[in-house]
Amino acid sequence: MRAPKTKTEIRREQIAQVALALVARHGLRAMNLAALAGEVGVVPSAIYRHYPSKEAVLDAVLDLIRRRLLENVENVRRDFISARDRLDQLLRRHVDMILHNQGIPRVVFSEEIFGGPPTRRRQVYQVIEDYLDRVANLVREGQERGEFRPGPPPETVARMFLGLVQTASVLRLMSDGAFDAARYRESAWELLSEMIAAPT
Amino acid sequence: MRAPKTKTEIRREQIAQVALALVARHGLRAMNLAALAGEVGVVPSAIYRHYPSKEAVLDAVLDLIRRRLLENVENVRRDFISARDRLDQLLRRHVDMILHNQGIPRVVFSEEIFGGPPTRRRQVYQVIEDYLDRVANLVREGQERGEFRPGPPPETVARMFLGLVQTASVLRLMSDGAFDAARYRESAWELLSEMIAAPT
DNA sequence: GCTTATTGTGAACATGTGTTCACAATCGAC
DNA sequence: GTCGATTGTGAACACATGTTCACAATAAGC
Numbered sequence: 203m204r205a206p207k208t209k210t211e212i213r214r215e216q217i218a219q220v221a222l223a224l225v226a227r228h229g230l231r232a233m234n235l236a237a238l239a240g241e242v243g244v245v246p247s248a249i250y251r252h253y254p255s256k257e258a259v260l261d262a263v264l265d266l267i268r269r270r271l272l273e274n275v276e277n278v279r280r281d282f283i284s285a286r287d288r289l290d291q292l293l294r295r296h297v298d299m300i301l302h303n304q305g306i307p308r309v310v311f312s313e314e315i316f317g318g319p320p321t322r323r324r325q326v327y328q329v330i331e332d333y334l335d336r337v338a339n340l341v342r343e344g345q346e347r348g349e350f351r352p353g354p355p356p357e358t359v360a361r362m363f364l365g366l367v368q369t370a371s372v373l374r375l376m377s378d379g380a381f382d383a384a385r386y387r388e389s390a391w392e393l394l395s396e397m398i399a400a401p402t
Numbered sequence: 403m404r405a406p407k408t409k410t411e412i413r414r415e416q417i418a419q420v421a422l423a424l425v426a427r428h429g430l431r432a433m434n435l436a437a438l439a440g441e442v443g444v445v446p447s448a449i450y451r452h453y454p455s456k457e458a459v460l461d462a463v464l465d466l467i468r469r470r471l472l473e474n475v476e477n478v479r480r481d482f483i484s485a486r487d488r489l490d491q492l493l494r495r496h497v498d499m500i501l502h503n504q505g506i507p508r509v510v511f512s513e514e515i516f517g518g519p520p521t522r523r524r525q526v527y528q529v530i531e532d533y534l535d536r537v538a539n540l541v542r543e544g545q546e547r548g549e550f551r552p553g554p555p556p557e558t559v560a561r562m563f564l565g566l567v568q569t570a571s572v573l574r575l576m577s578d579g580a581f582d583a584a585r586y587r588e589s590a591w592e593l594l595s596e597m598i599a600a601p602t
Numbered sequence: 603g604c605t606t607a608t609t610g611t612g613a614a615c616a617t618g619t620g621t622t623c624a625c626a627a628t629c630g631a632c
Numbered sequence: 633g634t635c636g637a638t639t640g641t642g643a644a645c646a647c648a649t650g651t652t653c654a655c656a657a658t659a660a661g662c
Binding site: 366372 | 511512515555564568589593
């Protein structure tokens, strides 16, 4: 049973997506060439027709993640006006995304990232910083409009925001899904939004 | 150059500590038997005189981490009275500990934990839950004493507390030490403590 | 339809790493 | 000091995994 020949652009995309899905289900370690090729329906050496190395596949996966993260911010900007709504919805979507695709935190916090070449670490750090910047901007705008009180540094709030997602995803992963991430998000957001809100 | 014979209890302890240090410096992947044995000053197969497997060494490392984490809570309880001081100091010490020994987050969030046998994941989850319980208790006591306002659920506050540490440690790791974790802790704690404080 | 570039295959190779085992050195009890 | 138990050594093994390469099948251009 030979796999049908497919144009390399399409295969590249397919491989990246399958890779992300693999990581989501069983961790980065499960993203080995045997499993990856198997899931694609191809033999391991065929991967090298489309990527020069496994490292390159990982890069593609990281790019996939980057795009999805920043896309969330843009969508929220488009769909909502008030800073509070935007943050609320962004948190909601970010947590949802991570619950449905645990590959993202698994990749971002993985050994291969920390232990790998410094280039990759910087690359991932850049993605996170980008994301943090945009969240901080949402906060800053809210302060300028008088929705939020001016005291809290937007960068700090953005990082605490990220902390909520991190905690939710780690506890979820650790507890085998038993941890109720949605409820935690709700409860924590109530406190966080109250913390930054303008006094009534 | 033959290594001196050492009683197994001492070697066991030594191996666990060296293992944790190795992870701290270069990630869990660096904790392989070659490096581990080399650092101990022994040949790889000698490790098996003291541990039945590498898995068992990891277990010992986890136990080391568990002890250090809970020890922090106890010390803070002993040294301070007010709930606010206790939380402040605990956060301070926890962040310090992680900055000085990044092996801890590296182990706790690593692939080997998530991907390994469910037993180990539950074991780590238990440690985190224990820790969260104790932090929640500090918060609860503060509320009962009137130091903190009664609204915020102690469990949520405890998880947000953990989120601060997580974010600090991840950003620190990612940025190659450039991220100023101490300043973030300070800034975030100011917001968090204000959030839970009793109205003046 | 023929040619050429592209994609897929299977086998082999290199490497890193956990583990076992027979043997040697050393320590402790008597 | 002798003897048995404990600890350390070196070599070999098993296994997973990334990678290469010669060859086969297929798609695309003319």
